Amino acid sequence: GRALSRFLEGVAEGRLIGHRCHICGNVYVPMRGMCPADGVPTTEEVDVPDTGTVTTFAVNNIPDPRAPGVPFVSAYILLDGADVAFVALVAGVPAAEVRMGMRVKAAWKPRGEWGPTMENIKWFEPTGEPDVPFDQIRDHL
Numbered sequence: 001g002r003a004l005s006r007f008l009e010g011v012a013e014g015r016l017i018g019h020r021c022h023i024c025g026n027v028y029v030p031m032r033g034m035c036p037a038d039g040v041p042t043t044e045e046v047d048v049p050d051t052g053t054v055t056t057f058a059v060n061n062i063p064d065p066r067a068p069g070v071p072f073v074s075a076y077i078l079l080d081g082a083d084v085a086f087v088a089l090v091a092g093v094p095a096a097e098v099r100m101g102m103r104v105k106a107a108w109k110p111r112g113e114w115g116p117t118m119e120n121i122k123w124f125e126p127t128g129e130p131d132v133p134f135d136q137i138r139d140h141l
Helices: 002-012 134-140
Strands: 016-020 044-048 051-060 072-079 086-090 103-108 121-126
Touching: 002 016, 051 134, 072 134
Parallel strands: 086 121
Antiparallel strands: 016 044, 051 072, 051 103, 072 086, 103 121
8 A cells, every 4th residue: 555655665765654643643653544543544754763672572493584593583663753563573682682671773784785675674683772661661562
């Protein structure tokens, strides 16, 4: 659809774009074109940074061509400024060290390899910032 196409255009430019609902104020990344809570169209674009917080995760022991190795971690990442988490890989740290509340940043592929795809982001890596307390992410699990 239009919203996802616009989101992927942004990713091709190195931007993560969401839509804000004019009723509840929630920001949805990736854009959906509609607020699932209020059932109204969303058109206000909001740039969000490529940093966020791991809300929950799974350690995977089955090979995946997108993952750097086995075991690897797939996690729900709540981007800063967004209100809904999305699934992405987490790397740059042993799987056993990934935790809820961990602060992460996108690891982008080299710019020459970018296209209109989420594969521009290889995975998310720890920032080294202090973890976010569970009470601040509990509603995003």
